[in-house]
Amino acid sequence: MANKMKVLINIRPNEILERRIRNKVKGVDFVFTAESAVGYTRGHGERWGDPPRDTAEMLGEIRDTDVLFGYLTREMFKVADKLRWVQAPISGLENFMFPELARSDVIITDSSGVYGEEIASHTFALFLAFSRDLPKLLRSQEQGIWEKHGNIKTVPLLSKTLGIVGLGGVGQEVAKAGVAFGMRVVATRAHPEKGKPPFVDKVWGPEGLNKLLRESDFVVVCTPQTAKTEKLIKTRELKLMKKTAFLVNVGRGKVVDLENITEALQKGDIAGAGLDVFEQEPLPKGHMLWSMKNVIITPHCASIGLLPLYWERRVSLFIENLKRYIEGKDLANIVDKQIWC
Numbered sequence: 001m002a003n004k005m006k007v008l009i010n011i012r013p014n015e016i017l018e019r020r021i022r023n024k025v026k027g028v029d030f031v032f033t034a035e036s037a038v039g040y041t042r043g044h045g046e047r048w049g050d051p052p053r054d055t056a057e058m059l060g061e062i063r064d065t066d067v068l069f070g071y072l073t074r075e076m077f078k079v080a081d082k083l084r085w086v087q088a089p090i091s092g093l094e095n096f097m098f099p100e101l102a103r104s105d106v107i108i109t110d111s112s113g114v115y116g117e118e119i120a121s122h123t124f125a126l127f128l129a130f131s132r133d134l135p136k137l138l139r140s141q142e143q144g145i146w147e148k149h150g151n152i153k154t155v156p157l158l159s160k161t162l163g164i165v166g167l168g169g170v171g172q173e174v175a176k177a178g179v180a181f182g183m184r185v186v187a188t189r190a191h192p193e194k195g196k197p198p199f200v201d202k203v204w205g206p207e208g209l210n211k212l213l214r215e216s217d218f219v220v221v222c223t224p225q226t227a228k229t230e231k232l233i234k235t236r237e238l239k240l241m242k243k244t245a246f247l248v249n250v251g252r253g254k255v256v257d258l259e260n261i262t263e264a265l266q267k268g269d270i271a272g273a274g275l276d277v278f279e280q281e282p283l284p285k286g287h288m289l290w291s292m293k294n295v296i297i298t299p300h301c302a303s304i305g306l307l308p309l310y311w312e313r314r315v316s317l318f319i320e321n322l323k324r325y326i327e328g329k330d331l332a333n334i335v336d337k338q339i340w341c
Helices: 015-024 056-062 074-079 099-103 116-131 134-142 169-180 206-215 235-240 258-267 307-327
Strands: 005-009 028-032 067-069 085-087 107-109 161-165 184-188 202-204 218-221 246-249 272-275 295-297
Touching (some): 015 028, 056 074, 085 307, 116 169, 116 246, 116 272, 116 295, 161 169, 161 206, 169 184, 184 206, 206 235, 235 258
Parallel strands (some): 005 028, 005 067, 067 085, 085 107, 161 184, 161 218, 184 202, 246 272, 272 295
C-alpha cells in the first residue's frame, strides 16, 4: 500500500480551523508541529513573517514532507528531500524566498488576495483624507478654529485618474474602489499578458510606469518587493508626477526611496503622501516626515482590521489548493520564482 502524502503545517491556526483542515481533505497524513512559526512585532501586535526555529522536531518532520503549509528556512530546505510544494501564509515573499529555493523545482504559492479589500479600504481612507483636506481640518479642530471655506482645498475624486503600481490582488481591489468613486483607473502589472480587467482603463507592463505617473492624480504603490522593484520610486519617478498628485504606499517600504520622497514632499514636487510602509520601521523619531503637513503616516496597519477573517481565508485557500494538488490540477497563486533568481 502506498504511503500517504505527508502535509506539514508549522503555523498554528485555532482548533476549529485545524479540525476543518483535517475534515476537508481525507487520505492525507497531516502533521501540526508543536513548535509553530513565530510572529514578529512592528509596534502594533503580532504580525506574520518570522520563520520557524530550526528545532530538532522541525528538521525531523520536514525530511519526508511532501507539502508544507507555513514557513521554510534554509536549514529545513537542505534536508527536505521529498518537498514538492509550499503554500506560504503571506503574500509578500521578500523575507520568505532565498536563492536555493528560488532555483529549485519546488512550487511556491502565496496568499495573495487574502488582504485585498481591507488594504483597499485603508488606501481610500488616505485618498479621501487628502481629497477633503482632512489633515488641515483636524489641525483646525484641535485649535478650535472654524475654517473659512476659501481656505479648504478639496480635490474631488470624481473623474480623476487613479494609477495603480502593481495590479495584483490588492491592486485590483483598489481599482474596484476607484471605479466606485467615479475615477478613471490605469495600472501596471508584472505580467501584462494576464490581460486587463474590465474595470481598468489601461494596463501596461513595468515599462509603462512613466506613463502611469504622468497621467495620474492619485498613485498607489501595491507592488511586492523584489530585486526589480526595490527603489522603484525615486527622485526621477517623483518628478514625473503632477505637482498636484498624491502618492500612497501600502505595498512595501523599500519600493519607495525614503530620502527621495521626503525631499520631493519638501520641494512640492508632489502634493502629498500617505505612507503605511517605510524602508525603516518604525519610522525613526524626529524624522522630517513626522512634522510635514502634507503627509499622513500610518504604522504598517493597512491589513490588520480583520485578522480572524484572514486566518479563515488562508486556510480556505490552502484547502482548495491541496485538493487541486491531489487531483493534479493547476494551483492558485503560483509564484513566479524567476523574479527572485
